[in-house]
Amino acid sequence: MAMIEVNNLTKKFGDFYSVQNVDLQIEKGEVFGFLGPNGAGKSTTIRHLMGFLQPTQGQCFINGLDCRQSTAEIQKFVGYLPGEIAFIDKMTGQQFIKFIAQMRGLNDLTRAHELMQYFELNATGLIKKMSKGMKQKVGLICAFMHNPEIVILDEPTSGLDPLIQTKFIDYILAEKEKGTTIFMSSHMIEEIEKTCDRVAILNAGKIVATEAIADSRCINALYH
Amino acid sequence: MLYIISIVYMYNPEMSNTLNKLTETMPELMSAFGMSNIGNSLIEFLSTYLYGFLLLVLPLVFIIMLANKLMMGYIDNGSMAYLIATPNTRFKIVFTQAFFLVASIFILLTVTTLIAILFSGILFPNELDLSAFLTLNIGLFFLHFAISGYCFLVSCSSKDLRTSYAYSTGIPILFYLIQALSNMGGSLEKLKYFTIYSLFAPEKLMAQNSSSIWMLGALFVIGLLCYMLAIHVFVKRDLHL
Numbered sequence: 001m002a003m004i005e006v007n008n009l010t011k012k013f014g015d016f017y018s019v020q021n022v023d024l025q026i027e028k029g030e031v032f033g034f035l036g037p038n039g040a041g042k043s044t045t046i047r048h049l050m051g052f053l054q055p056t057q058g059q060c061f062i063n064g065l066d067c068r069q070s071t072a073e074i075q076k077f078v079g080y081l082p083g084e085i086a087f088i089d090k091m092t093g094q095q096f097i098k099f100i101a102q103m104r105g106l107n108d109l110t111r112a113h114e115l116m117q118y119f120e121l122n123a124t125g126l127i128k129k130m131s132k133g134m135k136q137k138v139g140l141i142c143a144f145m146h147n148p149e150i151v152i153l154d155e156p157t158s159g160l161d162p163l164i165q166t167k168f169i170d171y172i173l174a175e176k177e178k179g180t181t182i183f184m185s186s187h188m189i190e191e192i193e194k195t196c197d198r199v200a201i202l203n204a205g206k207i208v209a210t211e212a213i214a215d216s217r218c219i220n221a222l223y224h
Numbered sequence: 225m226l227y228i229i230s231i232v233y234m235y236n237p238e239m240s241n242t243l244n245k246l247t248e249t250m251p252e253l254m255s256a257f258g259m260s261n262i263g264n265s266l267i268e269f270l271s272t273y274l275y276g277f278l279l280l281v282l283p284l285v286f287i288i289m290l291a292n293k294l295m296m297g298y299i300d301n302g303s304m305a306y307l308i309a310t311p312n313t314r315f316k317i318v319f320t321q322a323f324f325l326v327a328s329i330f331i332l333l334t335v336t337t338l339i340a341i342l343f344s345g346i347l348f349p350n351e352l353d354l355s356a357f358l359t360l361n362i363g364l365f366f367l368h369f370a371i372s373g374y375c376f377l378v379s380c381s382s383k384d385l386r387t388s389y390a391y392s393t394g395i396p397i398l399f400y401l402i403q404a405l406s407n408m409g410g411s412l413e414k415l416k417y418f419t420i421y422s423l424f425a426p427e428k429l430m431a432q433n434s435s436s437i438w439m440l441g442a443l444f445v446i447g448l449l450c451y452m453l454a455i456h457v458f459v460k461r462d463l464h465l
Contacts, residue, residue, distance in 0.1 A: 054460070082305040082309075100306055103312060
């Protein structure tokens, strides 16, 4: 059974189709890339997976559970990085990470500390005062600290410097070794090429192609 | 918590001021109404000065700020995404926030009531009709419960923080102005049917007469419906996080 399944997903805002008839099947242990230009509907698809939006048509399932009905249940084994970087500004990075851990019922913060070290994050300052890249790291730690089986990342490397981007790619490959299912959107082909098994390309709300990464030459051709 | 403290802090000097003023006016009142009515006078004085304006408007400001912050604040800046991405249902999140809002109002009003009773006790022992004063404050709580329900509903259902602030501030202020106009009497008095503040009538509450009971009931039902609707809307709505 597919870990993440999107069936004929359509979302209409007024007269505008944000996504139209999107179908995706992501298997266990797969790293799946989601490419597309800005406004193609990548984030909208992901918001459906997180249960933020009610589909106009179609359904999404994670591990066989309906994303809209069993949202909270699903979150127990899913890690999520939102595309928009937003936190509770009055907290420090550490307070926020601890707060989210508590909301998850997670008492063991060793993984979070390991991740902070790996991504070279000093989270003692107020989030409000942090740079975009630092905030992105806080988000990544929140997505990975509970060792989720499935990770959904919306443009994970935006704001990160090239060095940390490379580290991030290594990290994703390590997670893949562990058997984590990863679904990540991006508009950067390089990071997708280096990490993903398969890739779907979205344009103007429609899936243009779903290919194994081995055929990335033709993806490049399609994408440009 | 910060809001409560700051508001109680703002409220405190006001309170002692009114009570000081009371000391000055006391001799006149005594001669006008005789000794036996002094108990009534103190509570009436309090009800006009505090429950006509101060205790309507200050908690309103507190409610508007808190209600907007508790829901729309997180939705608008996007941090709600992190909260929903934890294994907590939307119902649990919104219910917690609603509970916190109601509890805050309750604490705020309890503190102000206790301060009022305490100060009255120190300055004018035995002159405050305690049961009438408590009924008055219960009435005030129900009024603010209803208004906070409305503000919370707006906070849960608006598309952004600006709209949310506009509606949650605008309508209660409009209601208050209508109330003020209808208080002026004459043909304007009919306006009282168009404002929620008419359901809070200090003189009726203090007299503890039967019409004040259904008015309290009405406020409670309005508040409860608003909160229930707010929770329902938030659980069902699309969130662009």
